[in-house]
Amino acid sequence: MNGALALIKALEAVGCETVFGIPGGAILPAYDPLFDSAKIRHVLTRHEQGAGHAASGYAQATGRVGVCMATSGPGATNLVTPLADAYLDSVPVVAITGQVARPVIGTDAFQEADIRSITLPITKHSYQVTDPDDIPRVIAEAFALAASGRPGPVLVDLPKDVLAAPAGWTEPEPPVVVRPRLDPAQVRQAADLLARAERPVFYVGGGVVRAGAADLLRELAERTGVPVVTTLMARGAFPDSHPQHLGMPGMHGTVAAVAAMQKSDLLIALGARFDDRVTGSLARFAPEALVVHADIDPAEISKNRRADVPLIGDCRDVLRALKASVTTGGDLDPWWKYLDGLRTTFPLGYDWPEDGSLAPQYVISRIGELVGPEAIYTSGVGQHQMWAAQFVRYERPGSFINSGGLGTMGFAVPAAMGAVCGAPDRQVWAIDGDGCFQMTNQELATCALEGLPIKVAVINNGNLGMVRQWQNLFYGSRYSHTSLGSTPDFALLAEAMGCVGLRCSSRAGVDDVVREAMAVRDRPVVIDFVVGADAQVWPMVAAGTGNDEIMTARGLRPLCDSDTGEDL
Amino acid sequence: MHRLSVLLRNKPGALARVVVLFSTRDVAVESLSLSPAGADGLSRLDVQVRLREGRSVDQLVHQLRRVVDLCEVSAA
Ligand SMILES: Cc1ncc(C[n+]2csc(CCOP(=O)(O)OP(=O)(O)O)c2C)c(N)n1
Ligand SMILES: [Mg+2]
Numbered sequence: 001m002n003g004a005l006a007l008i009k010a011l012e013a014v015g016c017e018t019v020f021g022i023p024g025g026a027i028l029p030a031y032d033p034l035f036d037s038a039k040i041r042h043v044l045t046r047h048e049q050g051a052g053h054a055a056s057g058y059a060q061a062t063g064r065v066g067v068c069m070a071t072s073g074p075g076a077t078n079l080v081t082p083l084a085d086a087y088l089d090s091v092p093v094v095a096i097t098g099q100v101a102r103p104v105i106g107t108d109a110f111q112e113a114d115i116r117s118i119t120l121p122i123t124k125h126s127y128q129v130t131d132p133d134d135i136p137r138v139i140a141e142a143f144a145l146a147a148s149g150r151p152g153p154v155l156v157d158l159p160k161d162v163l164a165a166p167a168g169w170t171e172p173e174p175p176v177v178v179r180p181r182l183d184p185a186q187v188r189q190a191a192d193l194l195a196r197a198e199r200p201v202f203y204v205g206g207g208v209v210r211a212g213a214a215d216l217l218r219e220l221a222e223r224t225g226v227p228v229v230t231t232l233m234a235r236g237a238f239p240d241s242h243p244q245h246l247g248m249p250g251m252h253g254t255v256a257a258v259a260a261m262q263k264s265d266l267l268i269a270l271g272a273r274f275d276d277r278v279t280g281s282l283a284r285f286a287p288e289a290l291v292v293h294a295d296i297d298p299a300e301i302s303k304n305r306r307a308d309v310p311l312i313g314d315c316r317d318v319l320r321a322l323k324a325s326v327t328t329g330g331d332l333d334p335w336w337k338y339l340d341g342l343r344t345t346f347p348l349g350y351d352w353p354e355d356g357s358l359a360p361q362y363v364i365s366r367i368g369e370l371v372g373p374e375a376i377y378t379s380g381v382g383q384h385q386m387w388a389a390q391f392v393r394y395e396r397p398g399s400f401i402n403s404g405g406l407g408t409m410g411f412a413v414p415a416a417m418g419a420v421c422g423a424p425d426r427q428v429w430a431i432d433g434d435g436c437f438q439m440t441n442q443e444l445a446t447c448a449l450e451g452l453p454i455k456v457a458v459i460n461n462g463n464l465g466m467v468r469q470w471q472n473l474f475y476g477s478r479y480s481h482t483s484l485g486s487t488p489d490f491a492l493l494a495e496a497m498g499c500v501g502l503r504c505s506s507r508a509g510v511d512d513v514v515r516e517a518m519a520v521r522d523r524p525v526v527i528d529f530v531v532g533a534d535a536q537v538w539p540m541v542a543a544g545t546g547n548d549e550i551m552t553a554r555g556l557r558p559l560c561d562s563d564t565g566e567d568l
Numbered sequence: 569m570h571r572l573s574v575l576l577r578n579k580p581g582a583l584a585r586v587v588v589l590f591s592t593r594d595v596a597v598e599s600l601s602l603s604p605a606g607a608d609g610l611s612r613l614d615v616q617v618r619l620r621e622g623r624s625v626d627q628l629v630h631q632l633r634r635v636v637d638l639c640e641v642s643a644a
Contacts (some may be wrong), residue, residue: 015605117580117581120581120584120588120641121588121589121591121592122584124634126581127635128580129582297630297634298630298633299627299633302624302626302627
C-alpha cells in the first residue's frame with residue numbers, strides 16, 4: 001500500500017461517498033487508486049472553485065462533510081474562495097490538495113504554492129502530512145474537526161512523494177469529540193428572562209440548521225408563543241407558513257422582523273452572530289433588549305453585542321434545555337398586536353415595472369410556488385439572492401443554500417450541483433443572477449455529463465443589479481461599470497453545454513416555462529428570465545444606519561415616520 | 569496592553585496560526601517570545617498585545633482557543 005491508497009481507503013472508512021475535484025501533477029498519485037474505488041464517486045468539475053462550492057452545497061444538503069480535491073499551486077489557490085465561503089458560513093468541508101514533493105518544498109518548485117499559509121485565516125485547521133503512515137489518522141481527524149463544534153473547512157495538504165511512498169494501514173479511530181456542556185444556572189437565568197419578557201424574539205441563525213434543531217425550535221416557539229425571525233442563513237429553519245414567523249431580519253428583512261428585534265426587550269439569539277447585515281448600526285441596534293446568546297462557539301458570545309446571558313452549547317442541547325425549563329411566558333398579546341399591525345401594514349411586496357418588463361420578484365415567487373417547499377434552492381449573490389430569500393416560501397431547514405457571510409458571486413450553480421449529488425431525490429433549483437452565472441456556469445457542462453439535472457433560473461436584468469441599486473441610491477444614479485450588456489445568449493450557452501435552454505420575458509409565459517423545466521429529468525435546464533433592470537430590493541436598511549431607519553421604498557421610513565411603536 | 573501566555577503543541581503551522589489570528593483580528597503585537605516548555609513537544613509563547621478600542625481580551629482568548637494546536641492560554 002502507498003500513501004495514495006491509504007488516502008482513498010481512509011476516505012472510504014470515514015464514509016465519504018462523493019469527491020469534487022480536478023487532477024494535476026502533484027495530486028496524480030491519489031487519482032490512481034480513486035479510479036478503482038467502488039465507494040467514492042468523483043465528480044470532475046470544470047474549475048476548482050466549482051469543486052469547493054459543490055462540496056459546500058453537498059454538505060449543506062446532506063448535513064455531512066463535503067469533500068473537494070485539487071492539485072498543488074493553481075489548483076489549490078482556486079479553492080481559496082470556497083474555503084473562505086465555507087469558513088464564514090460554518091460549513092463542514094474537507095479540502096484535499098496535492099503539494100510538491102517534500103525535498104523541493106520551499107524552493108519555488110513548479111506549481112508550488114504554500115496553500116496552508118494562504119488559507120490560515122479561512123480554515124478551522126490544516127494539515128501537511130509528512131509521514132505516509134499518518135494519512136488515515138489525519139483524514140479521520142480532519143473529518144471530525146470539520147463536522148464538530150462549530151463546523152468549518154479543514155485543509156489536508158499532501159506532498160506528492162508522501163502519496164507515492166509505502167504506507168502502513170491502521171484503521172483510523174474516530175476521534176473523541178467533546179460536546180460543550182450547558183451551564184444549568186445560565187439556562188435557568190435565560191428561562192427566567194423569557195418568562196418575564198414582554199417583547200421577546202427568537203433570533204434564529206444558521207446554527208439551528210447546522211445543529212438539526214429546527215424541530216425543537218418549533219416546539220419551544222409553540223410552547224412559548226414567542227415571535228420568530230430567521231436570518232438569511234436560517235431561512236427554512238422555521239416554517240414560513242407558521243403564524244409566529246415574522247420573516248427575515250436585517251438589511252433586506254421584513255418590517256415586522258426588523259421592528260421586532262429593534263423594539264424587543266429580550267433577544268434570544270440561537271446560532272446567530274449579530275452580523276452587521278442583521279444589526280445595522282450596532283450602537284442603535286435593539287436599544288432596550290436584554291440578550292440571551294446561544295452559540296456553540298464561545299468566541300461569538302459578546303463579539304458584537306454584549307450578551308446578558310451566554311449559553312454555550314449546541315443548539316439542540318440549548319433548545320432542549322430551554323424547553324425543559326420554561327414555564328408559561330408572560331402576556332404577549334400587546335406585543336403580537338403591534339407586530340401583527342406591522343405585518344398587515346407592511347407586507348413584502350413589489351411593483352410591476354412601468355416599462356412593461358417582467359418583475360423579477362414575480363418570477364421568483366412563481367418558481368417557489370410551482371416547485372414547492374420540498375425542493376432545494378440555491379442562489380448567487382445580489383438582488384436575486386435577496387428576492388430568493390424574500391419571495392420563496394421555505395418550510396424545511398436547509399432548503400435555501402446561499403453564500404451569506406462571504407457573499408460569493410458564482411455560488412449558485414456549483415452549490416446546486418453539490419446539493420443534487422447529495423440529495424438526488426429532491427429538485428434543486430439555482431436562482432442565479434446574470435452576473436453571477438457568468439462566473440461559474442461552466443459547471444453546467446459537468447452537470448450535463450454527470451447526469452445532474454439541476455435547474456437554473458437566471459434572473460437576467462442585464463446588470464450587476466445590486467451594485468446598480470447602490471449606485472442609484474447612494475451615487476446619484478451614476479452607473480459606473482455595472483451594465484453587463486446583452487450577451488451571451490444564456491439559452492444558447494446552456495444548449496452548448498448539453499443542457500436545455502429556455503427563455504421567458506413575459507408574465508404570461510412564466511408558469512409554462514417553469515413547468516416545462518420541471519418536466520425535464522435527464523438534463524440540466526437553464527431558463528433565461530429576461531426581467532426589468534430597475535427593480536429594487538425593498539425593504540432596505542442602508543449600510544451603517546440604524547434599523548429604525550428601515551425604508552420600505554426610497555425615502556419611506558415607517559419606523560421613524562409613524563408613531564406605531566410609541567405606545568409599546 | 570495585555571500579556572498573553574500561550575502553551576502550544578510543536579506542530580507545523582501552530583505558531584503561524586496564532587500570529588495570523590493576531591493580524592486577522594487587528595491585534596498589535598508589542599513583543600513575542602517563544603521557548604520550549606518541558607519535554608512533551610510543547611512551546612510556551614509569551615506575547616504582549618494591544619487591542620483595538622472596544623475589543624475585549626476575553627474575546628481574543630476565546631478566538632485563540634479555537635486554534636486546534638493550542639493547549640492553554642491565559643491573559644493578564
Ligand atoms: C466574487 C464577487 N465579486 C463582486 C461582488 C460584488 N457584488 C455583489 S452583488 C453584485 C452584482 C451581482 O450581479 P448579478 O449576479 O447579475 O445579480 P443581481 O444583483 O443583478 O440580481 C456584485 C458585483 C461579489 N459579491 N462577489
Ligand atoms: Mg443581474
